Amino acid sequence: MALFSRRKKSDAQPASDAEVAPEQADLPEQAEDAAAEVSAEPAPDANIPAVNISVQAFRGVGADAGPEVALPTEDAAPAKPADTDRPRTPAPPMPGEQAKPSLPLAAATPPEQKHTVDGLNDNVLLREALAELEEGASNEQLIGVMRQSLQGHLYLRVHGDAREQLNSGKPLAVGVVRDGERSFMLAYSSGKALRDSVDGSEDAASTSAIAQPVTAVYQQVVSGDFAGIILDNSSAPHRAVFPTELLQKALEQGDAEMAIKTQVVAPRDEQTPVRVAEALAKTRSWVAVNDGSNGQPVGIAEVHGPDGTRFLQVFSHPLEVVALGRNDRPMPFQPEQLAKVLSDHPEIAGVIVDIAGPSLAVGRDSLSAVLVLAIDIED
Known part of the structure; x- marks a missing residue:
């Protein structure tokens, strides 16, 4: 289930396009239940960005x-x-x-399905919405991103082999960012955003990825001990932070599917x-x-x-x-x-x-x- 080619840690280098396994795409149906519990593994990404939609909005x-x-x-x-x-x-x-x-x-017609990394289909609507964010994004812009996230899938970064963890019934060791006692789950709109988060990190060779429906990911954040979620953390300024309270309200007001x-x-x-x-x-x-x-x-x-x-x-x-x-x-x-x-x-x-x-x-x-x-x- 590895997203990146396996090497000894002493030989680890930033992942390239060629190192992305083309067969890695969507989450297998039988794996969804096993991924319900989330283990918080430290991730080497940047600190919590100051891009946080106001819950009051x-x-x-x-x-x-x-x-x-x-x-x-x-x-x-x-x-x-x-x-x-x-x-x-x-x-x-x-x-x-x-x-x-x-x-x-956004345009009236939906965008064509595309990928920025072979084998990993992007969530194009969300990727394009995030791409238009700039430093100091307004609540209106972040609401625009939030609404476009309520469809499709997100990629989760997993420490270790995601397929092995699922097959063994273990909770996924997903990437998180810690801010004191708070932790934020990391998720990505595209293969490129995911690869950017891994490039240059010490554990690149032992990192894999898995795609899950957005609503399933948000539900994991709400039911877990998370303060929120960060989308495309390593793609600043094209990233967004959504607190758990916001995700819960968004889920409550939409149907599960x-x-x-x-x-x-x-x-x-x-x-x-x-x-x-x-x-x-x-x-x-x-x-x-x-x-x-x-x-x-x-x-x-x-x-x-x-x-x-x-x-x-x-x-x-x-x-x-x-x-x-x-x-x-x-x-x-x-x-x-x-x-x-x-x-x-x-x-x-x-x-x-x-x-x-x-x-x-x-x-x-x-x-x-x-x-x-x-x-x-x-x-």
Whole structure:
């Protein structure tokens, strides 16, 4: 299971591209349970970076649904943000759109799967979000990184042979950084970020790596004795620190599989809208509710196309709403609530999921799995 070629310690040198075993990719399914317990092994990475999202910035996100809100009328425009320096709601994604806006937004279509080290597929969305961080990153930028991390996988650096540890039932000896009595788990968005953390270290020859789903890694941090997680620690300033309290809140407000987000960011085919609709029919989503501060009626945000076509904005996680930088409040929406709104407003052409990007417009003809819930309610 070694990521780097094995040598005697006396011969250890920084790992090169050629030393990366091409067969090392994703975590075997049978290994996931064995990796649940984490052993904290010291790692030679740098000290805790001063890039730490404020937990206060996350408080209040995902409040209870509260009273029902009115859907904006056909002539009503979505609420404008009070701070004009923050990004506004993008127009509906156009076919073939590939523009790469600044954080916290992203292109409408998901990026192609790529690798910076042979055999290790990068978490491209997370890697690109981290790449745009600079020294003194704002909470808004870090929220943009956090939302893009809620999909795909992370690489864990393991002291010793990860495969042997898994086969023997031992907890993984994952890399950590210690700050006094606090410890932070280390995780990486790409093969390059992982390799950079090992290059030049004394234990390079005895280091291996394993990929795990992001939610599984975050759950390990929450359930373990960790103060938080550091993503791409050796890639300063393109790294981020998320405290355990933030990870716990993010997990609580999303489903275990992050099913909606996973479908939206996956490679697409003609059945993608149907699969997204099926995910919307099975798990809670979120809507953006304006606060009425601009003199408009309180309502759920929607998008109007150039031809006046109306799409309801829905989100896979409350962070997707926060990342837009508007004054909207995320509100949880059960599948039955979404079905009722669409049923009561036939003029709405469909939904746009995660408009901050990657995003997807799902028309009524693909929303059968959701719309049938409204029929069940009426019966």
